[in-house]
Ligand code: SRM
Ligand SMILES: Cc1cc2nc3c(=O)[nH]c(=O)nc-3n(C[C@H](O)[C@H](O)[C@H](O)COP(=O)(O)OP(=O)(O)OC[C@H]3O[C@@H](n4cnc5c(N)ncnc54)[C@H](O)[C@@H]3O)c2cc1C
């Protein structure tokens with residue numbers, strides 16, 4: 001299993017928004033939910049819009065599923081599994097993420 | 110038993126209905142159906158024919174298709190007219206010589222337009238209005254014409270006039286009678302309708318009999334009238350009534366009426382037992398029914414008789430409600446008060462241009478008829494009172510008096526209607542059927558339409574159908590919803606009210622008190638926009654930032670490759686050479702693709718996140734401000750050069766455009782807002798397709814509202830004339846704030862107005878006459894908003910904390926390595942997927 005890598009500290013994150021991190025050459029979109037204090041990490045590449053933009057989408061929930069809406073064409077991706085709700089044939093890669101004493105850490109591939 | 114052969118002549122609306130009903134019948138298998146059509150296509154919706162001019166296609170209008178007929182074993186022959194009929198030997202012969210025998214024959218040949226026998230009426234640009242082919246001919250002729258005349262001021266004539274007007278022609282209506290829609294309207298209604306139509310720029314000539322059509326001097330033709338006057342025109346549309354298509358009956362000895370029409374009995378049988386006639390060709394009780402609903406009833410009756418049922422035709426109600434050239438008109442029952450002893454109530458408001466007349470029985474207890482022009486809200490109630498023979502309330506005048514006039518307006522709850530009450534006459538849908546559909550799970554109009562077809566015909570019953578639906582939902586304990594999304598059980602308007610009244614300042618507060626879940630990409634930007642509209646806070650504060658679309662967060666529009674555009678404000682489109690040079694220099698330095706926009710400013714494309722603040726720093730230093738091209742907010746106020754330079758200009762359109770743009774810049778609203786100011790009536794700034802349009806006059810400014818370009822263009826409505834600067838600004842303040850308070854999310858002013866109850870008149874009442882007493886409040890809200898204006902880019906670049914967001918990676922200074930560009934016409938643009946794969950030569 002690969003190493004946990006610190007990408008930023010908790011105070012660098014704005015609740016309910018995303019940021020993009022570069023980990024081992026991969027672009028990872030990281031989201032922080034202010035209400036549930038959960039962290040999510042999925043690939044930053046929008047397979048439908050074909051650009052690295054997902055960290056700039058609006059996060060929220062549909063039913064019980066935490067989601068991000070692509071800023072390009074508004075499809076929703078499940079932040080836990082990476083699955084696209086509207087076009088399930090597309091699934092984003094997901095990454096383990098944790099808050100280790102105020103440090104936000106990711107495991108890349 | 111061998112199958113009975115049913116032959117249907119004519120595949121119009123009613124002929125098709127007959128076939129459809131027979132196919133649905135439990136005995137359908139006992140019949141073999143064959144139908145002939147003179148037209149080149151199967152049945153289509155003639156009632157909606159005019160929508161062809163606003164973009165509907167033949168396919169949109171189709172009521173059925175060949176697949177459906179094939180699947181159900183219906184034989185059909187198109188483009189072949191039945192020309193011979195033998196009722197002794199039971200066969201017909203078509204123009205192409207085809208002979209077919211029948212057991213039962215159904216004549217559904219409809220009617221044809223009557224063209225008055227005027228010398229010269231057969232020339233190339235003299236047309237009629239009945240079929241899709243007719244409309245194609247009209248479109249072709251209109252494109253080569255400047256002036257058009259409709260002969261006939263009835264219902265269809267006015268629809269035709271609307272089409273000519275929409276095609277941009279100078280339009281005239283020539284009517285033989287002393288008033289418009291003489292069949293449906295009385296004197297008062299007819300003259301108000303005329304006034305309204307003339308206000309729209311259609312010239313109406315009544316009491317004119319055309320004596321000949323000759324070659325024109327200024328136009329293609331000249332129409333000479335019996336009274337010695339004349340009118341020049343390039344094309345003529347005859348809409349002088351319809352005549353039943355009873356040719357076959359006449360020639361082959363079926364009984365026809367004195368003035369035409371195939372005589373039928375209550376079973377819709379003609380004078381020969383196994384021959385039926387239905388629809389507009391049939392004459393029942395001495396009457397022809399020129400509407401589709403009675404035809405549909407006849408189709409049902411004929412099917413019933415052929416299959417051994419007992420339904421009979423008992424006449425039909427000819428009440429109508431329509432929008433003609435944007436004017437609401439309705440006629441119910443005995444509109445002329447011809448019933449012996451009839452009495453009437455009349456309400457005539459010349460200021461608001463509303464006319465209503467209610468005709469009641471001698472004892473004053475029952476509705477006999479009504480005429481409504483300008484305000485037809487009472488139509489549903491009155492029609493139901495009449496059709497169900499219900500007793501009038503205590504004070505019948507209340508039924509036609511405007512709401513809130515002191516006399517409590519007497520509503521008639523749909524609850525009072527019996528289940529047998531017909532709600533939709535086009536499809537014969539009763540209140541009971543709608544209730545049943547609701548009980549089976551339909552909770553919205555879409556569901557009701559699918560299940561019952563109610564309100565999918567002429568649409569005249571839509572309001573009533575909705576009332577029945579809502580009442581039924583309420584009876585069953587449902588809440589009637591127009592929730593914005595799953596997180597808030599409120600509409601945008603309700604949320605806006607909550608925010609304003611409860612002084613809510615953040616999304617989280619609102620979610621906590623009025624919603625659930627985490628929110629989503631629908632409710633977050635909506636609430637973000639509402640908060641901004643009322644409090645005009647800096648939109649990128651931490652508590653607001655998660656609400657915004659990426660465009661609003663990074664203050665630029667995201668492009669297809671994830672980069673952004675830069676659009677500085679160029680108020681009124683006026684720009685100094687120095688500023689133009691700055692734009693050029695910045696574009697060059699950052700290698701931005703540069704284009705002049707359709708909004709009179711300059712767009713710089715292809716900026717990466719980390720470049721945005723650098724670019725804007727330079728622009729702000731040079732005196733530019735953000736153009737809000739990313740926001741649901743004021744975009745541009747286009748201007749023409751106006752009186753300072755233009756030899757025709759009567760006022761300083763550029764100066765006024767800049768004032769307006771400076772005043773309203775930054776204002777957040779349900780959707781974007783576009784303005785324009787023209788310096789004279791030549792209208793070079795295209796103000797009449799804007800949300801707010803201003804055109805200079807000799808005496809001030811004319812104000813237009815609720816225009817739209819875009820997907821569904823809408824011509825703006827003239828709102829007020831000859832205003833001075835201050836009054837205009839006062840009206841616009843009120844107008845905009847009222848829109849912001851009441852519109853749905855992403856509803857442009859055009860759509861908002863179309864959905865606003867009471868329409869333009871109501872809007873004028875609120876804004877100009879201050880009917881709701883809100884004027885001062887709306888103005889104060891606007892002032893507060895203006896007071897809070899800030900250039901978001903300026904605020905952003907002055908704040909190092911904010912600038913942290915403008916990096917592609919939170920943990921690295923690298924940039925997005927996936928971007929790729931190719932050169933084209935001296936600039937760069939994003940590489941396409943193919944170009945990436947083929948590794949076409951890329952540029953930086
Ligand atoms: C840049 C520009 C085209 C150009 O190269 O000329 C443009 C570009 C866009 N238009 Fe537009 N529109 C531009 C003038 C217009 C005009 C002309 C005008 O304003 O006089 C119209 C028709 C007038 C009208 O809106 O009534 C127009 C009707 C639309 C519509 C359809 C709106 C509608 O009500 O149907 C959309 C879609 C929407 O808003 O939902 C749209 C949406 C867009 C978006 C935001 C689409 C998007 O999300 O990427 C484009 C992004 C702008 C950008 O990246 O900066 N744009 N767009 C023009 C910018 C004007 C400006 O200076 O701000
Ligand atoms: C512009 C317009 C707007 C209208 N608006 C409304 C409205 O708002 N509300 C309303 O209730 N009604 C409206 N009507 C009237 C409505 O369209 C008619 O009542 C309805 O179409 C009548 O149906 P039908 O089947 O009897 O006749 P049609 O629909 O005319 O069908 C008759 C068909 O038979 C064909 N035919 C005729 N003779 C022969 C033959 N010998 N052999 C083969 N085929 C033949 C004809 O070509 C035609 O296709 C409108 C009509 C028009 C033109």
Ligand code: SF4
Nearest residue numbers: 749755758788789793
């Ligand atoms: S609208 Fe009038 S003032 Fe403006 S440019 Fe055209 S002609 Fe000149």
Ligand code: FES
Nearest residue numbers: 533535566567568
């Ligand atoms: S009455 Fe015409 S659609 Fe219902």
